[in-house]
Amino acid sequence: xVYFDNAATTKLDKNVLESMLPYLTDSYGNPSSxxxxxxxxxxxxxxxxxxxxxxxxxxxxxxxxxxxxxxxDNWALKCIAQAYQKKxxxxxxxxxxxxxxxxxxxxxxxxxxxxxxxxxDKDGLIDLEKLKESICDDTILISIIFANNEIGTIQPIExxxxxxxxxxxxxxxxxxxxxxxxAIDVEKMNIDAMSLSAHKFYGPKGxxxxxxxxxxxxxxxxxxxxxxxxxxxxxxxxxxxxxxxxALEIAYKNLDENNxxxxxxxxxxxxxxxxxxxxxRLNGHRYKRLPNNVNISFEFIEGxxxxxxxxxxxxxxxxxxxxxSGSLDPSHVLLAIGLPxxxxxxxxxxxxxxxxxxKEVDSFxxxxxxxxxxxxxxSPLYDEYLKNNLG
Amino acid sequence: xxxxxxxxxxxDHFMNPRNVGSLEDANGVGTVGNAKCGDIMKIYLKxxxxxxxxxxxxxxxxxxxxxxxxxxxxxxxGKNIYDALKITNKAVMEALDGLPPVKIHCxxxxxxxxxxxxxxxxxxNMKADEFNKxxxxxxxxx
Ligand SMILES: Cc1ncc(COP(=O)(O)O)c(C=O)c1O
Ligand code: FES
Numbered sequence: 425x426v427y428f429d430n431a432a433t434t435k436l437d438k439n440v441l442e443s444m445l446p447y448l449t450d451s452y453g454n455p456s457s458x459x460x461x462x463x464x465x466x467x468x469x470x471x472x473x474x475x476x477x478x479x480x481x482x483x484x485x486x487x488x489x490x491x492x493x494x495x496x497d498n499w500a501l502k503c504i505a506q507a508y509q510k511k512x513x514x515x516x517x518x519x520x521x522x523x524x525x526x527x528x529x530x531x532x533x534x535x536x537x538x539x540x541x542x543x544x545d546k547d548g549l550i551d552l553e554k555l556k557e558s559i560c561d562d563t564i565l566i567s568i569i570f571a572n573n574e575i576g577t578i579q580p581i582e583x584x585x586x587x588x589x590x591x592x593x594x595x596x597x598x599x600x601x602x603x604x605x606x607a608i609d610v611e612k613m614n615i616d617a618m619s620l621s622a623h624k625f626y627g628p629k630g631x632x633x634x635x636x637x638x639x640x641x642x643x644x645x646x647x648x649x650x651x652x653x654x655x656x657x658x659x660x661x662x663x664x665x666x667x668x669x670x671a672l673e674i675a676y677k678n679l680d681e682n683n684x685x686x687x688x689x690x691x692x693x694x695x696x697x698x699x700x701x702x703x704x705r706l707n708g709h710r711y712k713r714l715p716n717n718v719n720i721s722f723e724f725i726e727g728x729x730x731x732x733x734x735x736x737x738x739x740x741x742x743x744x745x746x747x748x749s750g751s752l753d754p755s756h757v758l759l760a761i762g763l764p765x766x767x768x769x770x771x772x773x774x775x776x777x778x779x780x781x782x783k784e785v786d787s788f789x790x791x792x793x794x795x796x797x798x799x800x801x802x803s804p805l806y807d808e809y810l811k812n813n814l815g
Numbered sequence: 816x817x818x819x820x821x822x823x824x825x826x827d828h829f830m831n832p833r834n835v836g837s838l839e840d841a842n843g844v845g846t847v848g849n850a851k852c853g854d855i856m857k858i859y860l861k862x863x864x865x866x867x868x869x870x871x872x873x874x875x876x877x878x879x880x881x882x883x884x885x886x887x888x889x890x891x892x893g894k895n896i897y898d899a900l901k902i903t904n905k906a907v908m909e910a911l912d913g914l915p916p917v918k919i920h921c922x923x924x925x926x927x928x929x930x931x932x933x934x935x936x937x938x939x940n941m942k943a944d945e946f947n948k949x950x951x952x953x954x955x956x957x
Contacts, residue, residue, distance in 0.1 A: 725875065726877055729876070729877060732826075732829060736830060745877075746853055752917070752920075753852075765853045802835050803875045804846065804855050804856070805855060805875050807857075807873060
């Protein structure tokens with residue numbers, strides 16, 4: 425089997441597992457207790473916090489552990505808005521956010537906040553001028569996804585943060601897909617709040633963090649004990665926290681090397697597919713994109729059928745097709761970059777990871793054209809195209 | 816994976832679809848689009864003395880859409896058009912050992928495409944009163 429869905433989740437790194445094991449077995453003490461068994465875990469957690477903070481040039485007391493990206497996004501959006509609602513009730517975000525941000529914004533709208541959803545261009549980039557224009561006197565928060573999970577486009581985060589700060593507005597970024605692939609300095613990039621999730625960088629599932637700049641106010645999301653500076657109650661997920669810190673350490677130690685490897689495979693896939701399969705297009709920016717993301721739309725075919733045929737050959741990938749979405753709506757991200765429904769339908773997302781090999785990419789490139797052809801031979805749309813274009 | 820939700824029958828008809836293609840000498844053709852997710856199904860019929868002698872399909876859609884097209888063509892082949900019209904999306908689903916709830920609308924596509932193809936045949940080849948009777952029958956069924 426060939427796993428090409430690393431944006432969905434990644435395989436746990438063996439070294440990460442090893443770092444977690446003691447905390448799943450003998451070191452079971454509750455970090456809030458006072459005896460040795462517990463205090464060792466307190467120390468381990470605080471070391472993890474420091475190590476994570478240093479990777480992003482943050483301070484340890486600016487890192488809050490959460491259950492993952494969804495919680496971090498919900499917490500940042502809803503509870504920063506709540507903390508600043510006396511100052512204003514306007515929020516700016518983009519039209520290509522993850523649902524964790526989009527649906528939090530929908531909730532805030534129901535609570536009397538106004539939300540501006542910035543459009544994106546055909547490559548998925550927001551327009552900084554439009555961002556400036558949309559700022560109002562009562563704008564309290566700007567939240568823009570660092571790197572998109574579907575099309576991989578990376579936003580000009582530093583510039584967005586600069587604009588936010590010039591207007592005294594808090595800047596949150598959902599960096600769930602960027603962390604582990606992009607070097608991030610929260611000071612230099614003017615980031616006030618940032619969501620991350622360990623399972624996207626070879627860490628365990630169900631653990632994440634919110635970076636929150638010291639002077640930024642936030643209401644608690646989980647009321648409870650005094651954990652996480654009394655901002656997020658609940659006994660800590662000790663093995664998860666340790667694993668996340670280890671996973672980050674590994675990711676950033678090997679960042680350049682890994683990215684060179686992934687970019688090479690990515691570009692090989694993109695160039696080869698665009699050259700050898702007719703009637704397809706790349707979605708997302710050609711260069712300002714995650715090193716592991718390939719997203720291509722194939723005309724005249726539908727994504728779920730494509731995934732099923734790929735699955736039958738042992739390749740696991742994903743699609744933004746309406747038929748795969750559960751809600752039967754095509755991906756809002758693909759529609760936001762201007763794709764008509766039927767082109768969004770034929771989208772294929774391949775997201776590479778460090779365990780993929782050049783050989784896997786080659787065998788995929790061998791199989792793909794045949795699979796596309798097979799589906800097109802079944803497609804009434806392709807028939808129509810041939811009729812209209814071949815006389 | 817998605818195919819876990821599909822029965823073996825569905826996967827069989829998806830992987831090895833029966834009667835894919837078009838018919839040059841079709842005398843009934845039906846094309847329907849799915850308002851729900853935007854998919855398209857086209858059915859070609861060759862009818863002789865009201866009996867469906869040959870049938871082919873082309874589908875732009877998900878695994879369930881392709882599998883239901885495939886089984887629907889199998890179900891109607893050799894039947895007279897009145898019996899073929901009795902085939903509902905329910906029958907199509909049953910023949911496939913069921914579909915996941917979110918995919919039920921795909922089986923409606925097969926029923927609609929089939930009806931559209933039969934009506935197309937009927938309109939072109941039947942006497943006006945016979946055609947109208949057929950149309951009425953379909954309406955009351957709905
Ligand atoms: C950009 C983005 N934000 C948020 C999330 C949600 O993260 P989690 O699954 O850890 O809740 C994801 C994961 O799919 C993501 O890609
Ligand atoms: S055809 Fe779109 S879900 Fe079946």
